[in-house]
Amino acid sequence: MTPPIEPSVLDAPASTSQGFDALERQMIVILDFGSQYSELIARRIRETQVYSEVLSYRTTVEQLRQLNPKGIILSGGPNSVYDQGAPQCDPGIWELGIPVLGVCYGMQLMVQQLGGSVERTDRGEYGKAKIEIDDPTDLLTNVEDNSIMWMSHGDSVTKLPEGFGLLAHTTNTPCAAIAEHDRNLYGVQFHPEVVHSQFGQALIRNFVYHICKCEPTWTTEAFVEESIREIRAKIGDKRVLLALSGGVDSSTLAFLLHRAIGDQLTCMFIDQGFMRKLEPERLVKLFHEQFHIDVAYVNARERFVDAIAGITDPEEKRKRIGHEFIRVFEEESKRLGPFDYLAQGTLYPDVIESADTNVDPQTGERVAVKIKSHHNVGGLPKDLQFKLVEPLRKLFKDEVRKVGRSIGLPEEIVNRQPFPGPGLAIRILGEVTNEKLNILRDADLIVRQEINRAGIYHDVWQAFAVLLPVRSVGVMGDQRTYAYPIVLRCVKSEDGMTADWARIPYDLLETISNRIVNEVKGVNRVVYDITSKPPGTIEWE
Structure with a gap:
């Protein structure tokens, strides 16, 4: 008999006799x-x-x-x-x-x-x-x-x-x-x-x-139970350093690791200068005061901006940011450590999009095209000093959310819209400067405020601003302006692998446009991206 239709993955109760190994056989x-x-x-x-x-x-x-x-x-x-x-x-x-x-x-x-x-x-x-x-x-x-x-x-x-x-x-x-x-x-x-x-x-x-005569055994509870067992078996009495970003992936991983190994975990938040406005301060406070998980805060803004100074190629940006992340962790671990493991919130789509599994060994040609490398997959240096632990690398985004809920992660983080690891650095096309970062932070804050105010934050997969490396002529107060355009990007998706542009109300678009042009210095034009994925990607870089 066919099992009853469930609304989505990972909702059924786990079988107490089956761990993750058993699930993989199914x-x-x-x-x-x-x-x-x-x-x-x-x-x-x-x-x-x-x-x-x-x-x-x-x-x-x-x-x-x-x-x-x-x-x-x-x-x-x-x-x-x-x-x-x-x-x-x-x-x-x-x-x-x-x-x-x-x-x-x-x-x-x-x-x-x-x-x-x-x-x-x-x-x-x-x-x-x-x-x-x-x-x-x-x-x-x-x-x-x-x-x-x-x-x-x-x-x-x-x-x-x-x-x-x-x-x-x-x-x-x-x-x-x-x-x-x-x-x-x-x-x-x-x-x-x-x-x-x-x-x-x-x-x-x-x-x-x-x-195939399969049974529905791929469940949240079974995954959590077996992941904790595998983490403990792999880590033993060693210490783990977690790359915490504040998103649902790394936050779920922090909760999962903390449940598995307790004080053997140290979370480190590297402020690389590419976060959204006020997020670094809020993140550290939240983990300290509400979750009671210690977070070591490292201000490396100047270092990261310098690392990608003059770089316009998006792949090179990602690789340099990923490389710098690892180097900072290595240096800071000497101060806080020693640590044997580096934990990352790598997900299955990251692995698939970054993988070179279909490279012909004779010709070197790929069958599938690599869309983009991910900073936590494609940007790791060959002389990495840590062993990696990535318990979430077999999960899709909505599966991570289910795991997060099951282990007590607050809804405000569980439902947080995806934010790329390289942050605003790949939402600024072309060269990244402090001036452009400040412009984009202010514009992005307005987008998030108005999407929240309209009550549609959870109706869209992502809503954000992109800064283009061009300028256009405008008029403000009878004065000629020559300033940057902001691209507003709002998409709907189930898992980020495909996406459709969101048909948000015209009056909301008007409000966002008016606020950005009036409140963000250096911007005189707002445009709306109505491209789906494919042919485009959700992010611009």
Whole structure:
């Protein structure tokens, strides 16, 4: 029987007999062929309360046997399966006896490797398409006929492998969903993982529960319990230095570590000069007086600003900031330490976006494009003096929030909007100066004040200001001005992997614009970014 539908991941009570090791054995593996949505598939699997993980398409059958997943999903990708050098999976996958679901490119690869045909067609299919169901069993149980699914392909399956049957078709795609029921091999040409696919999650649940026979064991309580056990086993009697930023990730990590190892934890807040207005002072006071967790405050503003002086490339900014973070921690640890471990609030999307797991060892080329490095992943120096401890690196943002709530983190931090590790340094395009930092702090404060005042702070994923490295002509009090523009960025999202620009009221936009222009010296223009992710990213750098 299919477990009841839960509203979101990690809500079910934990089984007292299962720790995190047991949860990992109840897992679905996603093999990544270069899709920007591979992590989104993982996210959708976790919404069924089953653990999932993204691995390189080069993962071998032997490695998969060791992992012993309950199911395998082959992601989409930018290639055509008939291209020279197109990525291939280990063909032994089809003989593992483990259910496999191919999505878009993944389905086409399945067809090609098993003796079918894939060809470029005269009519591609992009965007919404109605699927007509030919076989409503197994994979398409509870998926309504003529429902909308999201398509994005120019190639199509023209001949099915022996033993495969048709599950669904569309007007332009004769093979929209296929199956070889005896071996539990399934394929869909559409993308069930995107929100535009009306019954996409129902399909995913069918694969996870009906076909892979998984149980919903990926829960908050089980994660916390086993994480504490693993932290204690790894750390022993050693001391840990935590890079505290005040966001939900590092704050949840602070609470989790403090519960696990108590006074062996020292939190250090490095004020790098890129924080929002009044945040450093508020953070230190909150942790000291309300949470009773000691925080060592280090004022390194001048040092960090100097480290990126004249730097305009965003990747170089991130790397220099990450490098400087580690160096400061190393120096300060000598004063407060010694410490053996550095704790970081690295999350799973950080790891995926920064990883080079799909680099071809012969050509050096990547299958998936690295979007951006993260200061706590891509900016670490090779001569790092600490051992890293990153208990949250397998979690998505909303999973971290659930963990935070479960261990007593206040809602004001749990619901805090994401803020990048490099801070305002990557919200100032081009060179960062103290003058620009002061301008952006004042503008950002106004944005946050008005979003809060309008009562929509929790309705948007992020709302912030960006300072552009250009100036434009304006008029104030009959005087010509030549000042900076501020970009207002407000987006809605579930997990930060995709996002849509927020349709906030015009009168609120007007209020924010008027206040910034009137109150922030050096700004004479405010514009609103109406770009979604993709094609853009949430942050500008």
